[in-house]
Amino acid sequence: MNMNVQLYSLVVDGTLDILNRPDAAIYLRTICVTVRPGGKILAGSASAPFMGSLQFLFAGDDLTESSHCGGMKGRTLSIGQGAEVALYGDMPQGRMWTSLRTTVEPAGRTLVLRGQMNWQIDDEIVIATASEASDETEFGTIEAIKHVLSPLGGYDTEISITQPLQYRHIGASEVYGTHALEMASEVGLLVRPRPKAAATWPAKVNSIHLAAVDTLTSNFKFKTTAVSYLGMLILVDGSLIADGVRMENGGAIMPGATVKAFGDKVIGMLQCRGSSSICTVRRSVLVSRVGRAVDAKSGGGHFENNVFWKSQAAFHIKGAIVLLHNAIFDAGPGFSGLPPMGEINAASSAVSIQDGGRYMVVIGNSV
Numbered sequence: 001m002n003m004n005v006q007l008y009s010l011v012v013d014g015t016l017d018i019l020n021r022p023d024a025a026i027y028l029r030t031i032c033v034t035v036r037p038g039g040k041i042l043a044g045s046a047s048a049p050f051m052g053s054l055q056f057l058f059a060g061d062d063l064t065e066s067s068h069c070g071g072m073k074g075r076t077l078s079i080g081q082g083a084e085v086a087l088y089g090d091m092p093q094g095r096m097w098t099s100l101r102t103t104v105e106p107a108g109r110t111l112v113l114r115g116q117m118n119w120q121i122d123d124e125i126v127i128a129t130a131s132e133a134s135d136e137t138e139f140g141t142i143e144a145i146k147h148v149l150s151p152l153g154g155y156d157t158e159i160s161i162t163q164p165l166q167y168r169h170i171g172a173s174e175v176y177g178t179h180a181l182e183m184a185s186e187v188g189l190l191v192r193p194r195p196k197a198a199a200t201w202p203a204k205v206n207s208i209h210l211a212a213v214d215t216l217t218s219n220f221k222f223k224t225t226a227v228s229y230l231g232m233l234i235l236v237d238g239s240l241i242a243d244g245v246r247m248e249n250g251g252a253i254m255p256g257a258t259v260k261a262f263g264d265k266v267i268g269m270l271q272c273r274g275s276s277s278i279c280t281v282r283r284s285v286l287v288s289r290v291g292r293a294v295d296a297k298s299g300g301g302h303f304e305n306n307v308f309w310k311s312q313a314a315f316h317i318k319g320a321i322v323l324l325h326n327a328i329f330d331a332g333p334g335f336s337g338l339p340p341m342g343e344i345n346a347a348s349s350a351v352s353i354q355d356g357g358r359y360m361v362v363i364g365n366s367v
Contacts, residue, residue, distance in 0.1 A: 002026060009068040012039040012083075020044055024052025029213070031060040032069035035238070037082035043208060044088030049244055051090055053194040055209045058232045062257035072257070075212045075230060079238045081276050089208035089244030090192060091283040092118040096307050097188035097327035097366075100127075100171025101156050107164045111140075112171070113187055116147055117157040124191035124204070125161070126309060126329055127169050134330050136167040139190070186366050188307035188327050190285055191246070205246070206285065210234070212249035229256035231290035234270045236277045245284045251291020251312065259291075266312055268295035281306055292316050297354070311350075314367075318354035325364040 002025040010028070012035045018026060020043070033056065035041055044050030060074025069078065079085050094117065101112040104127075111127070119125075121142055129136040140161030150156040169185040193204045212232035232250035234240070250269025252258045259267055269288040272279035278300045286293045288311040294303065296317045304324040308314040314328040315321075331350035350367045353360065 003028070005029070007031075009034070009066040009073075011036065011068050012041055014038075015040040015042065018043040018050070018054060020048060020050050020052070022051040024050075024054065026052065027055045027057065029057045029059065031058065031064055032066050032073040032076045032078070033058075034069045034073070034078045035080060035083040035085055037080045037238070039080070040084045040086070042084075042086050044090075044244075045086075046088060046243065049088045049090045050207050053205065053207060053209075054087075054089075055205065055211070057211055057213045059213055062230050062252075072261070076233045076235060077210065078235045079240055081237045083238035084241075085239070086241040087208050087243065087245050088241070089206055089246075089284075090194075091206070091244035092120075092189065092192070094118040095325070096283055096285075096305050097186055098157075099182070099184035099186050099366075100169060101150070101184075102171045104165055104169045104171070106166055106168055109140075109161050109164050111159050111161065111169075111187065112148070113157040113159065114150075114184070115157065116155040119145060119157070119159070119189060120192075121145060122193055123189055124193070125159075126188050126190050126307070127165070128186040128188075128329055130168060130170045130185050137330050138165050138167060138169070140165070186327050186329065188309075188329060190287075190307065190309065206244070208245045210245065210247045212290075229253045229290065230258050231288065232269055233258070233267075236270070236272050236279055237274060238276065239278045240270075240272075241280045242284050243280070243282045245281075246287070247284065248287045249289050251288045251293070253291050253312070266291045268292035268316060269311075270294045270296075272296035272301050277301075279303075285309070286311070286314070288312070296321050308350075313352055314350050316352045316354070317360070320359045322361045323351075323363070323365055324361070326366075328365070328367045331367065 004027045007030040010033045058075040064074030098113045101114050123142045127138045143162045144160040147155040148158045171184045174181045230252045253266045280302045282304045285307045287309045292313045293311040294315050301321040306326045309329040328350045
């Protein structure tokens, strides 16, 4: 059964197992979702990703209260100790991002990408700026794709996009003695759209999409969050697996009440909060826009093959965290679309390591 439903809050004590159907269209709009100890939300699996369209859309603001969720919990997904959320969406097997093999000049529509990418027609991509100007980051929709022989052996990927690019994007290598310097704009997958299930439901979303929104329906709204400094918060004290998921419009900054309650001036959309929390995020797209994308500490955290776009910072981390082959586009003040706040300034890093990184594994990431 398809669903397009509005709730004030959702509390999960047992198991909410979402049936995997290619034509599934499930849109849940709510203030908060709380998964209590022993509770589970499941969609798809590692061997059978969710093939329909599943959206959790969170509304409310800093002062929105839900007794069911435990207080001021506007725009919040809470995963308690001993609880589990496991979401497996339909994203490509293989890499979510690569870089240009050759330079693309303004008005170009053909891009040659390094490696054999498992992308497809209608996928939406982001092409990194080749300068310090964030407005030279560009976007495209794939209208043709093929694999071509690579000059280094194996295969590269040639794609054509629907609209010509406005700026120059570099794909080059220079050799200095025995060292090769790679200078190439990164290209990442942002959206793998689902078939449109109904006229009133969006098609340009990933198969699993978690996001903050301002209104719940066109004719009903809580206090608007258009001027709020609060986005979606995913608070993990238990276990989260997000594989092939898009998480969007999250985090918080001063002067909001939520940030004050956390005792910080900016916080992340995804909060992996302590020794009992385990966050595993793979093949996903994180677009925080408001605060940082990820705050992770103490417990286990594994982040691999993800695309980050428009965050105050992608990672604010300490402890036993693993970062493998993530691409970070447009991170830092000004890139998120909001002004620098508090401790966030022009010198802030896309990756902020709080304890020297002595327990971390960090390999193959690109900023």
